[in-house]
Amino acid sequence: MSGNIELLSGVLAAAKAEDRAALVGYLPAGFPTVEDGIAAAVAMIEGGCDIVEIGLPHSDPVLDGPVIQTADDIALRGGVRIADVIRTVGAVHAATGAPVLCMTYWNPVDRYGAERFAEDLAAVGGAGCILPDLPVEESAVWRAAAERHGLATVFVVAPSSRDERLAKITAVGSGFVYAASLMGVTGTRASVGASAEALVGRTRATTGLPVCVGLGVSNAEQAAEVAAFADGVIVGSAFVQRLLDAREAGQDLQAGLNALRGLAGELAAGVRKRG
Amino acid sequence: MTTDFFIPDPEGLVPNAAGYFGDFGGKFIPEALVAAVDEVAAEYDKAKADPAFAAELNDLLVNYTGRPSALTEVSRFGEHAGGARVFLKREDLNHTGSHKINNVLGQALLTRRMGKTRVIAETGAGQHGVATATACALFGLECTIYMGEIDTERQALNVARMRMLGAEVIAVKSGSRTLKDAINEAFRDWVANVDRTHYLFGTVAGPHPFPALVRDFHRVIGVEARRQLLERTGRLPDAALACVGGGSNAIGLFHAFLPDAGVRLIGLEAAGHGVDSGEHAATLTAGDPGILHGSRSYVLQDEDGQITEPYSISAGLDYPGIGPEHSYLKDAGRAEYRPVTDDEAMQALRLLSQTEGIIPAIESAHALAGALVVGRELGPDALLLVNLSGRGDKDMDTAAKYFGLYDDGAAGGRGGNDAQGETK
Structure with a gap:
């Protein structure tokens, strides 16, 4: 079975045709449990997310701030395995029909085997992978496997990326380009980095791929602000925080899912306002 | 007196x-x-080509660090090593008390050349943190040190030293709360503050160019030791031994001997409670190739590529990775790596203290424990060179608890208190 890169591209194109940005939500697999995590990702799509990224929890999440570190830690202590992550991707896609990507640090994929990981991810209907610590220079093995199995390889670009590097990265990336709004780790911020719009412009100059912006976006106003210049808005920590809050308050899963649907709905309205 | 910094x-x-x-x-x-x-x-490429860089670094190494460091023959200790002749390269006598200052001064000069005003670093035992705080004081740089919470407790003296030197010390509470997590937190800081900040990486791991760059700054250890030993004994050692955590003091010692095929290069890893116990940091003995902290090397990991929490009594060796050049030397068969348990290291620490009047760091004691075994294997004609990478002042609380040296008897004493301990 081939992966769903075409579905991903189609959903991004459809959002563009509606003159809006796409909404991309992130949650780590296995958080708070594998089954509840599946329900949570489905709720995000029901609430208005167009695309979902499922994180592969890692022991050493160097690019994540405290919120996602906490969620990863809960998932790992709960015993989440790579097989559970792949199962989550498949279940969320099957329940919603939406494109579902996997976001993961490179070592788990390297250890599992790039070919095997791509094959298994495609087999459950996954759309692609975001590998934030795999620079383009080290990515040939993964890209070959992803291409064979119809998966997108989404590269992250940063405000510090020079134009010639942007060109080198977007030349081999697929699906979309993940533009980091600021220099830093994941987490909500009071304001979205001023460098984001310039980075999107510089990235567009090198590619026809959609450019989605992530890092720091947590509410409808910020989503609208980013939607004014980007093809997609990526939100992670704010969703994770909703689930952590529900957990902290001793609420049941339904309360957490309602909170996720609510936030997704607000953000979905935001990406349709375009600042 | 001159010292060698750059040897091609x-x-x-x-x-x-x-x-x-x-x-x-x-x-x-x-x-x-x-x-x-x-x-x-x-x-770094520009600096290597600039004679003024080498001149300034050499001046610091001689007049600030106190290089060349001594080479000390330890014959009473050698009696316990099968009667072998044992020489210690005394990196413990460097300013700040360990080899770490060699690399730190080089990178501090690079920091200044890049126009950066802030330095961050990770530290395990606190030796790299103290050296970094020292260089930042000397160069007027802002300094933040990340240290695992467990390590801030077991190396409290070094935390105080860093703060006295003007550095901010942040206790890292995530993950295993040791060196690995301190590096994660330093990377997070670097991503957010990279414009004005240099990450003064403390070992021969990390992304290129750090493994080669840090190694180059430590090559002086082996270059000096090789010359000193030839002058003193007229021959090369049968084996050169050093402890390995990330591997910086070992690569510094080994490198000058790489072309000398007759010199065995032996790295001693922290086996904690034993390699079979699951509580160890013996990366090259028990790990597999993987990616940690920016490079591919041997790492301790599970079958899903999650990094396993390491353990060692020694904060400086309590790391689930290893510099990539060591992985290369292992697979190429040029260097060998052996595990040393907590108990073996602690016995060697006491033995050197009580036979030679030199209290080594617990890290370096792993190399000494290895020398006791290798000396017995090779016999009385053997000539061993051991890198004494650091001094043990920082470890006295751990050692006092281990051996029951405090008057109130409040603490452990797993190792007993007899005067002449021997390793197995």
Whole structure:
């Protein structure tokens, strides 16, 4: 079975045709449990997310701030395995029909085997992978496997990326380009980095791929602000925080899912306002 | 008195353009750090070609650090090592008390050349943190040190030293709360503050160019020791031994001997409670190739590629990775790596203290424990060179608890208190 890169591209194109940005939500697999995590990702799509990224929890999440570190830690202590992550991707896609990507640090994929990981991810209907610590220079093995199995390889670009590097990265990336709004780790911020719009412009100059912006976006106003210049808005920590809050308050899963649907709905309205 | 800083690398021992030693190394970093890491590499290349850089570093090594460091023959200790002649390269006598200052001064000069005003670093035992705080005081740089919470407790003296030197010390509470997590937190800081901040990496791991750059700054250890030993004994050692955590003091010692095929290079890893106990940091003995902290090397990991929490009584060796050049030397068969348990290291620590009047760091005591075994294997004609990478002042609380040296008897005493301990 081939992966769903075409579905991903189609959903991004459809959002563009509606003159809006796409909404991309992130949650780590296995958080708070594998089954509840599946329900949570489905709720995000029901609430208005167009695309979902499922994180592969890692022991050493160097690019994540405290919120996602906490969620990863809960998932790992709960015993989440790579097989559970792949199962989550498949279940969320099957329940919603939406494109579902996997976001993961490179070592788990390297250890599992790039070919095997791509094959298994495609087999459950996954759309692609975001590998934030795999620079383009080290990515040939993964890209070959992803291409064979119809998966997108989404590269992250940063405000510090020079134009010639942007060109080198977007030349081999697929699906979309993940533009980091600021220099830093994941987490909500009071304001979205001023460098984001310039980075999107510089990235567009090198590619026809959609450019989605992530890092720091947590509410409808910020989503609208980013939607004014980007093809997609990526939100992670704010969703994770909703689930952590529900957990902290001793609420049941339904309360957490309602909170996720609510936030997704607000953000979905935001990406349709375009600042 | 002069010392050698740059000796051209023996052929074939530099990483390739992508930063690989054979299959190991590379640059597995987020895109946000690529520009900064490339800047370090470019500045280092320029510095290598600049005689003024070498001159300034050499001046610091001689007049600030106190190089060349002594080479001390330890014959009473050698009696316990099968009667072998044992020489210690005394990096413990450097300013700040360990080999770490060699690399720190080099990178501090690079920091200044890059126009950066802030330095961050990770530290395990606190030796690299103290050296970094020292250089920042000397150069007027802002300094933040990340240290695992467990390590801030077991190396409290070094935390106080860093703060006295004006550094901010942040206790890292995530993960295993040791060196690995301190490095994670330093990377997070670097991504956010890279414009004005240099990450003064403390070992021969990390993304290219750090493994080669840090090694080059430590090559002086082996270069000096080789010359000193030839002058004193007229021959090369049968084996050169050093402890390995990330591997910086070991690579510094080994490198000058790489072309000397007759010199065995032996790295001693922390086996904690034993390699079979699951509580150890013996990466090359029990790990597999993987990616941690920016390079491909041996790592301790599970079958899903999650990094396993290491354990060692020694904070400086309590790390689940290893520099990529060591992985290369292991697979190439040029160096060998052996595990040393907590107990073996602690016995060696006491033995050197009580036979020679030299209290080594617990890290370095792993190398001494290895020398006791290798000496017995090779016999009385053997000549061993051991890198005494650091002094043990910082470890006195751990040692006092281990041996029951406190008057109130409040603490452990697992090792007993007899005067002449021997390792197994």
